[in-house]
Amino acid sequence: MPTPVIRLATQHEMTGMCWHEPSMAGPVAGANLMWAETGSSPRDTHQDCEHTRGHSVAAIREMYQKAGW
Numbered sequence: 001m002p003t004p005v006i007r008l009a010t011q012h013e014m015t016g017m018c019w020h021e022p023s024m025a026g027p028v029a030g031a032n033l034m035w036a037e038t039g040s041s042p043r044d045t046h047q048d049c050e051h052t053r054g055h056s057v058a059a060i061r062e063m064y065q066k067a068g069w
Contacts, residue, residue, distance in 0.1 A: 022055045027067035036060050 018033045019026030026034050037054045055063075 022060050022063065024063055024067060027064050027069055032069075034060050034063070 016033050017031045019029070019031030020035055022034045022036065036057045036059070
């Protein structure tokens with residue numbers, strides 16, 4: 001179910017709305033939790049997902065700032 005739909009359906013009962021993979025779509029849709037990840041990931045084809053899926057904490061913070069959080 002899309003994040004905005006979940007947010008509307010649960011109103012104030014849900015305090016954390018998670019989003020993964022980190023992207024601008026998450027905070028724009030109302031997600032207030034994203035994970036920066038680095039290191040080994042079984043879903044990734046590289047030894048260190050920092051070079052593909054992963055983001056730094058600073059990059060995720062910047063996504064939230066750009067989204068108006």
